[in-house]
Amino acid sequence: MAPQNNAKPKRHKKRKSRTEVSSDSDSEPEIHQDVVSDQPSSSQPEKATKKAKPSSSTITTTAKSKSLTDAEVEAAFTKFYMQRLTTEFSEDLDKLRKADDFKDDALPLLIGALQQGTSLFGMEEKRRIVVAGLESEGKEGGSG
Known part of the structure; x- marks a missing residue:
């Protein structure tokens, strides 16, 4: 009966096997994520509504820009561009016009x-x- 004495008793594992640990850890964050995702989802619309309220000047700018057609924008921009161009290069343009x-x-x-x-x-x-x-003209017109 000596062989029975030499046999080591099986050790009892105190840790869970890896598959059990990973499945437990996987399920815990899901519960945690659900709790976390439920809380911000209720506060996200509040934040979104706070961010969604633009200032009144932004609203008027958007309204003005949408009310202008592409042709109107093109014409107004060309007018503005030519005025700036002639102001900036007035001396050079005068030289060109006076050339022989x-x-x-x-x-x-x-x-x-x-x-x-x-x-x-x-x-x-x-x-x-x-x-x-247009905004700068409105500000100048209102103050003067």
Whole structure:
């Protein structure tokens, strides 16, 4: 009966097997995530409504920009662009007009060439600039 004494008794595992541990840990975060996701979901609409309330100037800007058609924006931007261009390059344009080889029929060609610069801007940029110009005119008109 010596062989029975030499046999070691089986050890009892105090830890859970890996599959049990991972399944337990997987289920716990799901419960935790459900609890966490329930709480923010109720507060998320509150945050969204706070963020969704733009200032009155933003509302008027959006209303003005949507009320303008692309053709109106294009015309207003071209007008603004040409005014800025002639202001910035007034001395150079005067030199061109006073040059000996500048003829009257070259003026429409010069205007057309200068207007081609508007094609460098996208419609959204043009709209933003026009709306900003309208806002600044409104502020100047209201205070003066």
